[in-house]
Amino acid sequence: MTAELKEILSAYEGQKGAVIPVLQKTQEKLGYLSPEAISEIARALNTSPNEIFGVATFYAQFRFTRPGKHFVHVCLGTACHVRGAGTILENVERELAVEAGGTTKDYRFSLDKVACFGSCALAPVVVVDKDVYGRMTTTRIKEILKNYE
Ligand code: FES
Structure with missing residues (x-):
C-alpha cells in the first residue's frame, strides 16, 4: 500500500459511508483508481473490490486508467x-x-x-x-x- 493511500484510509477508518470520500481523495492523490487501490480500499472498509468498483463506476467523476500529466x-x-x-x-x-x-x-x-x-x-x-x-x-x-x- 502506498503511503498516500495509507494516510487516506487511516483518516476515514471506521467511518460508515466513507466510500465516496475515500475514492475521491484517492483519485485526487493518484490521479485515478487503480485496481490495486480499489483492492486496498475494499480490504480497509471490509468489503469486496467488486463492491467498491460497482460504487465507483456509478459516478462519472472516477477514472480507472492512468491519466496524462x-x-x-x-x-x-x-x-x-x-x-x-x-x-x-x-x-x-x-x-x-x-x-x-x-x-x-x-x-x-x-x-x-x-x-x-x-x-x-x-x-x-x-x-x-x-x-x-x-x-x-x-x-x-x-x-x-x-x-x-
Ligand atoms: S462552442 Fe462554445 S466555446 Fe466552443
Whole structure:
C-alpha cells in the first residue's frame, strides 16, 4: 500500500459511508483508481473490490486508467466547429499520436473533446489544464503544447 493511500484510509477508518470520500481523495492523490487501490480500499472498509468498483463506476467523476500529466480539451461546439475545430482536433490527434478520449504513451497528455466551454466568442477554443486558448489555429496549438512538459 502506498503511503498516500495509507494516510487516506487511516483518516476515514471506521467511518460508515466513507466510500465516496475515500475514492475521491484517492483519485485526487493518484490521479485515478487503480485496481490495486480499489483492492486496498475494499480490504480497509471490509468489503469486496467488486463492491467498491460497482460504487465507483456509478459516478462519472472516477477514472480507472492512468491519466496524462496535462489535459487537453478541444471544443467541438457549434461556434468552434464552424471555425475549424474539427481540423484542430485532427491535428492535435496526429501531433500527439493519440485519439480523443485517450492518453499519450508517455502519459504527458490526455486528449478529449467537449461540447462547449461557454467562451464561444473566442472560437475555436482549446483548454489545456486550466488555461483557455481562444482563436486557435493548427500552428498555434503545436507551439502551445510544447510549453507543457
Ligand atoms: S462552442 Fe466552443 S466555446 Fe462554445
